[in-house]
Amino acid sequence: MKLMALGVDHHSAPQAVREALAFDGPKRGEGLRAMKARFPDIEFVVLSTCNRVELYVAGDPELMPQVGDLTQFLAEFHGIAVDRFATHLVDYHDEEAIEHAFRVTSSIESLVIGEGQIQGQVKEAYEAAKEAGTVGPILHEVFQQAARVGKRVREATGMDRGRLSIASVAVDVARRVFDHFQDKTVLVIGAGKMAELTLRHLDPLKPGRLLVTNRSFDRARDTAASWGGEPLPFDELYQALVQADVVVSTTASAEPIVSYDLYARVLKARRYRLSLILDIAVPRDFDPRINELEMANLYSVDDLQAEADANRKGRLRAVETASAIVSEETAACVEAIRHRHHAGSILRQLGDYSDAVRVRELDRLFASRPNLDESDRKAIAQTLHRFQNQLLHHPRTALRSASTVSDGSGRSLIDAVRHLFGLREGA
Amino acid sequence: MIDRLSVLCFAGTYGLALAADLARLILRVPVRWHAAVGLAALGWVVHTAFLANLAWRAGQVPIGTVFHSLLVLAWILSGIGLYLTFRAPKPSAIGVFVLPLVLALLATAVAMPAEARADWTRLGGWETVWGTIHGLLLLLGAVSTCVAFLAGLMYLAQADRLKRKRPQRFGIALPSLEQSERWNRAAITLAFPMLTAGLAIGIALNAGSRREGRAVLDWSDPKVISAAGLWVVFAALLHVRYRPEWRGKRVMLLTVLAFAFMLFTLLGVDLLLPTAHGVARGAGGGQGLEVSP
Numbered sequence: 001m002k003l004m005a006l007g008v009d010h011h012s013a014p015q016a017v018r019e020a021l022a023f024d025g026p027k028r029g030e031g032l033r034a035m036k037a038r039f040p041d042i043e044f045v046v047l048s049t050c051n052r053v054e055l056y057v058a059g060d061p062e063l064m065p066q067v068g069d070l071t072q073f074l075a076e077f078h079g080i081a082v083d084r085f086a087t088h089l090v091d092y093h094d095e096e097a098i099e100h101a102f103r104v105t106s107s108i109e110s111l112v113i114g115e116g117q118i119q120g121q122v123k124e125a126y127e128a129a130k131e132a133g134t135v136g137p138i139l140h141e142v143f144q145q146a147a148r149v150g151k152r153v154r155e156a157t158g159m160d161r162g163r164l165s166i167a168s169v170a171v172d173v174a175r176r177v178f179d180h181f182q183d184k185t186v187l188v189i190g191a192g193k194m195a196e197l198t199l200r201h202l203d204p205l206k207p208g209r210l211l212v213t214n215r216s217f218d219r220a221r222d223t224a225a226s227w228g229g230e231p232l233p234f235d236e237l238y239q240a241l242v243q244a245d246v247v248v249s250t251t252a253s254a255e256p257i258v259s260y261d262l263y264a265r266v267l268k269a270r271r272y273r274l275s276l277i278l279d280i281a282v283p284r285d286f287d288p289r290i291n292e293l294e295m296a297n298l299y300s301v302d303d304l305q306a307e308a309d310a311n312r313k314g315r316l317r318a319v320e321t322a323s324a325i326v327s328e329e330t331a332a333c334v335e336a337i338r339h340r341h342h343a344g345s346i347l348r349q350l351g352d353y354s355d356a357v358r359v360r361e362l363d364r365l366f367a368s369r370p371n372l373d374e375s376d377r378k379a380i381a382q383t384l385h386r387f388q389n390q391l392l393h394h395p396r397t398a399l400r401s402a403s404t405v406s407d408g409s410g411r412s413l414i415d416a417v418r419h420l421f422g423l424r425e426g427a
Numbered sequence: 428m429i430d431r432l433s434v435l436c437f438a439g440t441y442g443l444a445l446a447a448d449l450a451r452l453i454l455r456v457p458v459r460w461h462a463a464v465g466l467a468a469l470g471w472v473v474h475t476a477f478l479a480n481l482a483w484r485a486g487q488v489p490i491g492t493v494f495h496s497l498l499v500l501a502w503i504l505s506g507i508g509l510y511l512t513f514r515a516p517k518p519s520a521i522g523v524f525v526l527p528l529v530l531a532l533l534a535t536a537v538a539m540p541a542e543a544r545a546d547w548t549r550l551g552g553w554e555t556v557w558g559t560i561h562g563l564l565l566l567l568g569a570v571s572t573c574v575a576f577l578a579g580l581m582y583l584a585q586a587d588r589l590k591r592k593r594p595q596r597f598g599i600a601l602p603s604l605e606q607s608e609r610w611n612r613a614a615i616t617l618a619f620p621m622l623t624a625g626l627a628i629g630i631a632l633n634a635g636s637r638r639e640g641r642a643v644l645d646w647s648d649p650k651v652i653s654a655a656g657l658w659v660v661f662a663a664l665l666h667v668r669y670r671p672e673w674r675g676k677r678v679m680l681l682t683v684l685a686f687a688f689m690l691f692t693l694l695g696v697d698l699l700l701p702t703a704h705g706v707a708r709g710a711g712g713g714q715g716l717e718v719s720p
Contacts, residue, residue, distance in 0.1 A: 307592070
């Protein structure tokens with residue numbers, strides 16, 4: 001049995017090449033069907049995401065397509081010249097291919113290490129291949145194990161935890177201050193790109209009310225309209241601060257727009273209700289001493305960036321543990337595939353061997369009893385066939401069961417059957 | 428003696444649950460959460476069975492002795508801890524706060540003299556009924572105070588993290604400030620009327636006994652003075668709880684102080700000061716609600 005992974009990713013190929021080779025939407029089904037037609041009796045899974053396009057291929061060594069065959073297929077299917085992408089292709093074989101599939105699913109190979117989307121994308125690729133009928137026992141094993149390994153890596157390392165962008169860390173911080181947002185007012189000061197980005201991250205929290213203020217009222221109105229908020233004139237900032245539980249400030253002001261004394265007054269007017277200020281403006285919009293005020297929690301862009309960096313470092317540290325898990329799981333998967341292959345081979349040999357013995361003995365009997373009529377011969381042959389089946393029923397069942405268990409007990413049983421019936425290993 | 432040994436069974440299970448909860452610092456497998464919650468739940472079930480058996484044998488609510496009262500207090504707290512653990516997001520370290528207090532209460536219970544029992548268990552008639560209500564209300568007040576104290580600790584820890592910008596990636600996850608504040612406020616609001624009613628019934632019972640010439644406590648007894656002080660502390664706490672300018676850390680620190688005062692009043696006075704209250708005189712108390720075989 002051979003296994004190969006061939007494709008491009010963000011490490012090996014520029015975006016234009018990845019896009020040219022992508023199997024988007026209906027293209028994936030078409031691609032799988034085309035591969036099945038071109039390489040029958042071979043297993044295929046096509047993984048196509050923004051950052052990678054990979055073919056996973058498995059089958060008998062004599063029937064396996066080579067890298068060149070698959071490269072040609074990709075060129076023909078996508079209608080692009082081979083030399084446009086061939087140098088970017090990376091191929092992995094057998095154990096390496098399994099390890100690569102596990103690393104991809106565990107998000108170790110992702111552009112953003114630890115991102116959770118890849119697991120769903122791998123699952124989708126596997127389901128599509130199942131639907132197209134291009135998955136056999138090897139890729140079933142590999143992709144079912146990949147889903148499990150991805151989950152195990154995520155749980156054991158926490159690689160997916162901790163956000164990496166300033167805007168998403170801001171949401172984490174908001175959740176540490178408040179546990180629900182339906183009754184909260186969010187105030188956005190400024191209407192630039194950063195404000196939009198933060199709003200996009202805060203939107204799923206479904207805040208009860210959104211206020212937007214900006215020195216240019218028109219821009220405040222536009223931003224507010226895009227997010228279902230209320231625009232406020234900039235000179236109503238104080239009243240807006242009093243109402244706001246979460247403040248996102250992103251102005252381009254050269255001086256702080258909210259002083260310590262002003263926010264102390266705001267807090268008093270708020271009757272000292274909890275507040276969170278996300279000051280993501282550079283330079284700062286809020287006096288940093290506001291963080292010393294009881295009930296006010298002020299996060300600057302540096303604070304958010306520091307947390308994002310710490311999360312990124314944490315994910316990188318987790319890669320070592322994740323890689324160790326992947327290596328261990330790869331060895332187990334290879335062993336399971338080999339074991340299943342051996343068990344299948346022993347079952348076939350056992351059938352062939354017992355058929356040969358039965359036929360030989362029948363021939364010998366009929367040769368020594370030429371006066372047996374046709375109906376007697378048929379009855380004897382049927383009896384012997386039934387005898388053979390009944391005799392082998394339990395060994396076959398036990399072997400099939402052992403083929404799903406790759407531990408010591410499964411291997412011992414297969415070895416025992418081979419010795420008992422004098423069968424050859426790996427035939 | 429056998430009762431005290433039985434306590435070690437569920438206390439041990441709570442201890443293991445706490446160890447599983449603390450393992451979050453080094454172990455990142457989901458089975459850890461299940462182990463921590465499973466062990467805490469198992470401990471609570473055994474604890475419940477133990478108290479049910481105690482109540483069945485005694486034929487009344489097992490709050491007649493300090494030993495039993497502390498067991499019931501620990502049982503209610505442990506139940507609340509489990510409920511909050513299920514309600515809060517999985518990473519929240521509720522058990523890390525609740526279980527040490529539960530274990531401390533159980534350890535105190537085991538260390539208390541077996542004969543230390545409340546006076547009202549020996550009086551009979553309506554006085555026993557009111558005495559039971561007095562005990563129950565004080566017990567529930569103590570539960571609320573414990574919850575307020577734990578919520579206060581969680582708030583202080585989370586507030587400190589936010590002020591110092593410490594991420595919680597590999598630390599102990601805490602409920603949001605808003606959540607802890609809500610729990611604290613609700614618990615204080617419940618504690619005050621229960622403590623007030625419980626203390627008022629205690630005063631009435633004592634006044635009744637004195638009128639009938641069966642003086643139990645002198646009005647200058649340390650227990651009476653301490654109880655009055657406790658009420659004043661809780662009245663002050665409730666007052667500032669609803670003063671906007673006191674919100675946040677100051678209320679939480681005052682809650683910690685109120686909790687300490689409550690412990691002193693309910694246990695410390697009996698053990699440390701010369702009081703005529705039931706517990707201190709317990710060693711010579713004779714008959715009563717002792718149900719140990």
